[in-house]
Amino acid sequence: MCKPAIFDPLEWAYVRSLAISLLPELSFHRDEEATRTAASLEGVDIGVLKDFDxxxxxVYMPPFEKVVGGSVVVAVEGYSARKLATRGIKPxxxxxxxxxxxxxVGAGRVVVAHVHGDNYxxxxxxxxxxxxQTWPRGCTFNISGFTDGDRAVYLAYYMGAERIAVSGFYPYATVKRADSLKQRKLFVAAHLLARLSRRVRIDFV
Known part of the structure; x- marks a missing residue:
C-alpha cells in the first residue's frame, strides 16, 4: 500500500523558506492545490526505487558532457535522458x-515527477x-530540494547513497534561459548542494 512520506521535515522547512524568500514571484500559494492534484493521479510508491543499487x-544534469560510471544512472529532465539515450545509455x-x-522522460525506467504550483x-x-513541495498526501512524497538537479541529489542521498557523482552542474552555464529568475534558481541549487555535501560526499565531474 502506498503511504505518503516526507523524508526530512526540518530540511523541507528550511528549503521552502529559502526558496520563498529568494523567488517570491513563483506560485507557492498554489502548492497545496498541486499536492491534491498529485494525490489524485494515484502514482506508484517511492519504494520502487529501492530496487536499484x-x-x-x-546524476546527470543539463548540460552535462562527461559520462562516468555509477551504480545507478539518474537523468535530470527529459533533456538529459535524451542525451544519455543518444549515447546508448538508458537512465x-x-x-x-x-x-x-x-x-x-519515458526513456528512463522510473520517472520521478515533481508537481508544484506552476505545473500541476x-x-x-x-x-x-x-x-x-508541501506536506504530502495520497501517494505523494516530499524529498526536499528545489530545482530538479538538487532534488535528484537529495533523492540519491535519502535512498542511501554513500558517494554521489554529479555531471553537468555548471551554475553559470544556463541552457534554457539566462534571466534573473533562472540565475536565482541556480543560486538556490548551488547552496543546497553545498549544504548536502556536508552529509554525503558529492563529486562534481
Whole structure:
C-alpha cells in the first residue's frame, strides 16, 4: 500500500523558506492545490526505487558532457535522458518537473515527477513516483530540494547513497534561459548542494 512520506521535515522547512524568500514571484500559494492534484493521479510508491543499487549513483544534469560510471544512472529532465539515450545509455531514474523536453522522460525506467504550483494542471496520470513541495498526501512524497538537479541529489542521498557523482552542474552555464529568475534558481541549487555535501560526499565531474 502506498503511504505518503516526507523524508526530512526540518530540511523541507528550511528549503521552502529559502526558496520563498529568494523567488517570491513563483506560485507557492498554489502548492497545496498541486499536492491534491498529485494525490489524485494515484502514482506508484517511492519504494520502487529501492530496487536499484544506490551506493554510488551518478546524476546527470543539463548540460552535462562527461559520462562516468555509477551504480545507478539518474537523468535530470527529459533533456538529459535524451542525451544519455543518444549515447546508448538508458537512465534508471528520470527526475523532472516536465519543463525541459518532457517527451523524453519515458526513456528512463522510473520517472520521478515533481508537481508544484506552476505545473500541476499539465502533469499526466502515469505509473510515476510523484513528489510535491508541501506536506504530502495520497501517494505523494516530499524529498526536499528545489530545482530538479538538487532534488535528484537529495533523492540519491535519502535512498542511501554513500558517494554521489554529479555531471553537468555548471551554475553559470544556463541552457534554457539566462534571466534573473533562472540565475536565482541556480543560486538556490548551488547552496543546497553545498549544504548536502556536508552529509554525503558529492563529486562534481
Amino acid at each position: 544506490w551506493g554510488e549513483p551518478v 534508471d531514474v528520470v527526475v523532472t518537473d516536465l519543463d525541459f523536453e518532457p517527451e523524453w 494542471w499539465r502533469v499526466p496520470k502515469r505509473d510515476w513516483v510523484y513528489t510535491v
